[in-house]
Amino acid sequence: MEQMSQEALVLTMGDPAGIGIEIATKAWIARKSEQISPFVLVGDASLIEFQVGKLFSDVAIEIVTSVKQGIECFEGSLPVMDPHQGQTDSEKTLAAIELATNLCQIGAATAMVTNPIQKKRLYDAGFSHPGHTEYLADLTGAPGKAIMMFACPGLKVVPATIHIPLEKVPESISEEQLEYIIRTTIKDLKSRFGKEDPRIVVAGLNPHAGEEGSIGRQELEIIGPLVERLSSEGLHVTGPYPSDSLFHAAARQKYDAAICMYHDQALIPIKTIDFDRGVNVTLGLPIIRTSPDHGTAEDIAGKGIANPASLIAAINMANEMAIRLKETS
Known part of the structure; x- marks a missing residue:
């Protein structure tokens, strides 16, 4: 198979009670077989280290302070960037999204992939946006309403x-x-x-x-x-x-x-x-954002049985979009 060009991506951890950290780790494990573009997992380092250690004892984690540092270590360890913000899980979830968005806005990352969030939990903590997509539109100052596209082969x-x-x-x-x-x-x-x-x-x-x-x-x-x-x-x-x-x-x-x-x-x-490989793509943003087309799946979280296929498809699609955007700019 021809090697795909690779961009620098950031991946949010999603809701800590869901499967986001698990499928992110499985995507990293599959980095060679799936030719996955290097990414940095953004989120609370202690939460990530605990969940990865519980399910994947042989996966090495490296705490990084820049996307560049994360890409350099991606081959040998799962790079994690901690926003160092938030006390509750909801605050930590939002802090990860905000940092990943900022990294894309300043050009440190070429695209972001977001793991699922639990909106009801965020609403209870005072979150005022209808959903993930509207929140990103607000964070990026999108000129119009952000639009959801769902894609599969x-x-x-x-x-x-x-x-x-x-x-x-x-x-x-x-x-x-x-x-x-x-x-x-x-x-x-x-x-x-x-x-x-x-x-x-x-x-x-x-x-x-x-x-x-x-x-x-x-x-x-x-x-x-x-x-x-x-x-x-x-x-x-x-x-x-x-x-x-x-x-x-x-x-x-x-x-x-x-x-x-x-x-x-x-x-x-x-x-x-294509139930397993559907991808949610946000149109109308000044940055590239994709997401797996499923929810937090809290009923199976922590069991090691979550399927990373949709996340892997979202990572690969974000990479392809970043390459094409660079070519047309």
């Missing part, structure tokens, strides 16, 4: 709405919001995924894409007119399409990303096609 999907009840989805979809999502997706597909002329398909909201207004009018009044206007500008945007015929193998060959109207419309096909 063969499919990329972008939900226009995320964690809201289904009954609120229709009222949450606007032409302005959809236009921003589509344009941001096109921009990042060009700069970070190497797509010169991204092909975008847009799913309908209603069954059969509204069937000419007989099952809902969002396709006629919002989605369709927007797609027509963007297409008239020369953008490769088509739709709206019935979502039940958008994700089979033949259909997926005809586009680079699908814009979906709600969470499950986007996530069900991704998790059906």
Whole structure:
């Protein structure tokens, strides 16, 4: 296999009660077989040393003070950078995210990969953002709303709405919001995924894409007119399409990303096609950020049985995006 070029990545520990530290260590163990780009694990050193020592007694840890130092020792030991902030687990979780973000902003790291966090625990500690993605947008001063893309080999999907009840989805979809999502997706597909002329398909909201207004009018009044206007500008945007015929193998060959109207419309096909290797990519940020497409999995934390496949895919995708961004800059 051809050796992939490698960038300097930072990886957050995630929620200490979850599987983040375990799968990060497993990714480091697989660094040669998976050709994983060097990374520095950012988080509370005492927590990391305890969990790694409990599950992986033969893994050497080196506490580092810079990404450069961490990359230099990556071959022989798992590099850990401690923010030295926070008293509670929630504070330590956020401190790791903040340090990793800063390292990317100042150019010390080329991309960040975030392990899952437990939002309810953070909310109880006073966390005010809806989620990880919105927090990163705030930290980086992103000019617009950050967008979640979910990707696996063969499919990329972008939900226009995320964690809201289904009954609120229709009222949450606007032409302005959809236009921003589509344009941001096109921009990042060009700069970070190497797509010169991204092909975008847009799913309908209603069954059969509204069937000419007989099952809902969002396709006629919002989605369709927007797609027509963007297409008239020369953008490769088509739709709206019935979502039940958008994700089979033949259909997926005809586009680079699908814009979906709600969470499950986007996530069900991704998790059906490749449950273990799905990656969450944040679009619209001034830095590169990916994350495994799963939660903290506290029910199996500490047992040594967590699957690192999605994290490894997230690390490799972040590395590929960093390389492409450098080439197009």
